Amino acid sequence: MTAPNQTVDASRPNSARVCNVLLGGIDGYELELLVAKPLLDSQLTIAMRKARRFARRAVEHLRNQHQVNQVVELGCGFQLSPDIGEITADASSTARTVYIDNDLLAATHARALLTEPNSVVSEVNLTDVTAVLAEITAVMDSTAPLAVCLSGTAELLADAPAVLHALTSQLRPGTWIVFSHIADDVAGNDISSAVAALGDAGIAFHPRDRDTITAMLAPYRLGAPGLIAPHRWRPTDTAHDTLRPLHPDTWDLAAYAALGQLPH
Numbered sequence: 001m002t003a004p005n006q007t008v009d010a011s012r013p014n015s016a017r018v019c020n021v022l023l024g025g026i027d028g029y030e031l032e033l034l035v036a037k038p039l040l041d042s043q044l045t046i047a048m049r050k051a052r053r054f055a056r057r058a059v060e061h062l063r064n065q066h067q068v069n070q071v072v073e074l075g076c077g078f079q080l081s082p083d084i085g086e087i088t089a090d091a092s093s094t095a096r097t098v099y100i101d102n103d104l105l106a107a108t109h110a111r112a113l114l115t116e117p118n119s120v121v122s123e124v125n126l127t128d129v130t131a132v133l134a135e136i137t138a139v140m141d142s143t144a145p146l147a148v149c150l151s152g153t154a155e156l157l158a159d160a161p162a163v164l165h166a167l168t169s170q171l172r173p174g175t176w177i178v179f180s181h182i183a184d185d186v187a188g189n190d191i192s193s194a195v196a197a198l199g200d201a202g203i204a205f206h207p208r209d210r211d212t213i214t215a216m217l218a219p220y221r222l223g224a225p226g227l228i229a230p231h232r233w234r235p236t237d238t239a240h241d242t243l244r245p246l247h248p249d250t251w252d253l254a255a256y257a258a259l260g261q262l263p264h
């Protein structure tokens, strides 16, 4: 079993806090701000923010169009309203959310701020598929639709394709996936220099190309519009898309996003 990070090393930037600052949050301390601030206007940050907006829209779409109000967020990070559970809880008092993060600080923070009923925060390493499935079984109604949200997190896993494959093989037919991933085949040097800066801070980041991401999602039937830059995925279909765009949407982003479902 792979253990979560149960200690806090205050001498190094915390990757969950750096992600939080890049996403527009205020939970970074000096060490994290030193890493994140030079990246705030980068293609990486723009793509990360658009990917989070996509995840909110996709969860809202699942809730409204497919009556899905049970969502597992893999790598939830620090709470940044509106969170996945706030969106699913809008619709139903029976909505359930499992927030998973292996970072002690992110999980503790999420737990402290959690207000949605029927929701839990689990400090679990998502590469431990058995532990993830145990959380799903413990919290979710096995007779109701279920979605897994892997958005903005697979990039932090060296072996993300293998992890997703292992998880997917254990999920029940009909399970949905909300997926986004930073790309290394769109913005070239902009992404590689941001990845290098994160690497210098001890944060391993793994953008992937379209072919790799397509293969990761192969078991899933992708709904329209397919695998696409996150800001182009149903861009107006939301009540929760409250973040102001950083740039006019006239160009492609260094990220891919999709909503998929395992066949019945």
Ligand SMILES: C[S@@+](CC[C@H](N)C(=O)[O-])C[C@H]1O[C@@H](n2cnc3c(N)ncnc32)[C@H](O)[C@@H]1O
Pocket: 015, 016, 019, 020, 023, 051, 052, 055, 073, 074, 075, 076, 077, 078, 100, 101, 102, 103, 106, 124, 125, 126, 127, 151, 152, 153, 156, 157
């Ligand atoms: C970019 S942040 C938040 C992403 C969030 N899903 C979003 O859409 O904004 C990624 C989070 O994934 C978490 N994470 C990274 N590797 C993980 C792992 N192996 N298991 C669980 N969580 C992990 C980090 O701690 C971090 O909080």
